[in-house]
Amino acid sequence: MTGLLLDPPDRFDLETEVAIVGAGGCGLTAALAAREAGAEVWLFERDRVPRGSTAMSSGMIPAAGTRFQRARAIEDDPERFAADILAKNGGATDRRIVDTLARAAGPTVEWLVDRFGLPLDLVEGFLYPGHSRPRMHAPPDRSGAELVGGLLRAVEEHGAGLVCEARVDALLVERKADGGIARVRGLRVERRDGRLETVGAAAVVLACCGYGGAPDLVRRFVPEMAEAPYHGHAGNQGDALRWGEALGAALADLGAYQGHAGLAVPHEVLITWAIVMEGGVQVDATGRRFADETRGYSEQAALVRARPGGVAWILFDEARHRLALSFEDYRRALEAGAIRSAPDPAGLAAVTGLPAEALEETVAEVQKLARTGGTDRFGRCFAGKAPLAPPYRAVKVTGALFHTQGGLVVDTEARVLRPDGSPIAGLFAGGGAARGVSGPGAGGYLSGNGLLSAIVLGRIAGARAAEARRGPAPGCGA
Numbered sequence: 001m002t003g004l005l006l007d008p009p010d011r012f013d014l015e016t017e018v019a020i021v022g023a024g025g026c027g028l029t030a031a032l033a034a035r036e037a038g039a040e041v042w043l044f045e046r047d048r049v050p051r052g053s054t055a056m057s058s059g060m061i062p063a064a065g066t067r068f069q070r071a072r073a074i075e076d077d078p079e080r081f082a083a084d085i086l087a088k089n090g091g092a093t094d095r096r097i098v099d100t101l102a103r104a105a106g107p108t109v110e111w112l113v114d115r116f117g118l119p120l121d122l123v124e125g126f127l128y129p130g131h132s133r134p135r136m137h138a139p140p141d142r143s144g145a146e147l148v149g150g151l152l153r154a155v156e157e158h159g160a161g162l163v164c165e166a167r168v169d170a171l172l173v174e175r176k177a178d179g180g181i182a183r184v185r186g187l188r189v190e191r192r193d194g195r196l197e198t199v200g201a202a203a204v205v206l207a208c209c210g211y212g213g214a215p216d217l218v219r220r221f222v223p224e225m226a227e228a229p230y231h232g233h234a235g236n237q238g239d240a241l242r243w244g245e246a247l248g249a250a251l252a253d254l255g256a257y258q259g260h261a262g263l264a265v266p267h268e269v270l271i272t273w274a275i276v277m278e279g280g281v282q283v284d285a286t287g288r289r290f291a292d293e294t295r296g297y298s299e300q301a302a303l304v305r306a307r308p309g310g311v312a313w314i315l316f317d318e319a320r321h322r323l324a325l326s327f328e329d330y331r332r333a334l335e336a337g338a339i340r341s342a343p344d345p346a347g348l349a350a351v352t353g354l355p356a357e358a359l360e361e362t363v364a365e366v367q368k369l370a371r372t373g374g375t376d377r378f379g380r381c382f383a384g385k386a387p388l389a390p391p392y393r394a395v396k397v398t399g400a401l402f403h404t405q406g407g408l409v410v411d412t413e414a415r416v417l418r419p420d421g422s423p424i425a426g427l428f429a430g431g432g433a434a435r436g437v438s439g440p441g442a443g444g445y446l447s448g449n450g451l452l453s454a455i456v457l458g459r460i461a462g463a464r465a466a467e468a469r470r471g472p473a474p475g476c477g478a
């Protein structure tokens with residue numbers, strides 16, 4: 001990308017109040033919030049059809065204290081949710097953002113359902129690593145494609161403009177006399193035919209996610225996953241980060257990412273970690289386990305990459321297979337032939353190629369741990385989990401990079417900040433473009449942190465960007 005920051009032209013090709021870069025979960029939600037606040041909104045999306053990583057996701061949005069939880073008598077609240085996020089990342093993040101998102105998530109899920117008709121409901125039957133309560137809210141199919149479909153319909157119905165095949169290649173900035181950035185004044189898009197158009201805007205929202213699709217940035221910031229498959233949206237190439245560097249914005253946690261240790265190979269389909277949380281285990285090519293899989297699928301990804309051949313097998317059984325069938329991705333993996341099945345461990349060894357003796361010992365050990373509620377040598381407790389029972393199942397997986405979690409430092413109003421804490425006027429960010437709440441590495445990713453930042457911070461960014469069109473309050477300066 002060249003010419004990251006440009007001077008505004010004398011005349012824009014289009015003028016709007018709020019311009020949004022990227023039509024994934026963050027951008028679409030920001031558009032709905034900005035429209036609700038009465039702003040004119042245009043979204044610019046590089047793809048022909050908006051999907052983003054959001055459409056590849058399982059569509060699980062974490063939220064506490066919702067009426068969907070209350071209907072199932074689940075006691076939860078934002079404080080407990082925030083405590084879970086902070087426990088997973090060891091407190092190594094901005095607590096104010098965590099508190100803000102934990103408080104806003106419940107109302108945001110209800111807002112999406114009540115105002116825009118999204119079919120979200122509470123997901124029950126298992127807990128993702130680190131969550132002390134069932135609080136994932138997802139569409140019936142547990143697929144992000146359904147979530148994006150609902151958001152797109154709402155955006156159209158509520159009158160936000162959407163331009164596809166429009167890659168934003170530069171931000172337009174007004175400078176101060178000393179050359180510093182006074183404010184962001186719009187953006188420039190490259191259309192499908194190569195035409196360049198300028199868009200003037202009172203506020204720009206960066207919703208173009210992180211840098212998982214940019215191998216140079218992954219090598220620079222996340223070297224441990226540089227050779228791993230990237231299973232997020234290919235179009236997320238770190239544009240927000242590059243603009244942020246050029247603007248002199250504060251950047252943080254650039255080594256943070258969501259990995260996943262359950263990408264079926266060679267099929268490249270996500271295998272839900274619910275299988276593991278409910279009693280399934282991972283073995284490597286020796287047929288032996290190598291970690292406490294319930295610490296989290298994100299940190300487990302690099303562990304799998306380090307095993308022989310960079311692969312592992314998830315071992316489970318019929319009961320967990322049935323649980324997983326509620327996931328669209330799992331059904332696709334089944335159709336693709338990724339899931340092997342056998343009546344006993346010896347048969348499973350035959351269909352997987354794993355060493356029979358080691359596999360039989362592993363299955364027997366895990367069954368005993370579940371029967372006795374024991375804790376294994378890695379510290380994993382099997383209490384309350386039903387022992388694996390025939391027929392057995394297995395799927396070969398690798399560790400993958402799903403998306404990056406570091407990025408532009410924002411405040412609780414989603415304003416992009418400079419290193420001295422002052423906001424860059426006219427610029428907002430959310431989702432993968434902004435610093436997430438997962439701390440500095442892979443281990444701080446609590447399931448749902450991705451869509452929490454995309455959907456909840458996206459809503460805040462859209463609402464605040466709409467306010468910014470009225471200009472700064474008297475006495476607040478530029």
Ligand SMILES: Cc1cc2nc3c(=O)[nH]c(=O)nc-3n(C[C@H](O)[C@H](O)[C@H](O)COP(=O)(O)OP(=O)(O)OC[C@H]3O[C@@H](n4cnc5c(N)ncnc54)[C@H](O)[C@@H]3O)c2cc1C
Nearest residue numbers: 022024025026046052053054057060168431432448450451
């Ligand atoms: C397989 C998978 C499963 C996941 N499951 C979950 C889950 O269940 N729950 C959860 O919380 N998180 C999950 N995540 C993470 C979650 O999907 C992401 O954190 C979230 O979708 C990020 O949303 P976003 O709007 O920031 O980015 P995206 O949804 O990726 O949207 C960014 C958009 O910006 C566009 N874009 C990029 N650059 C430009 C540019 N220069 N100009 C114009 N457009 C541009 C892209 O084309 C894209 O459409 C999952 C991720 C993956 C990969």
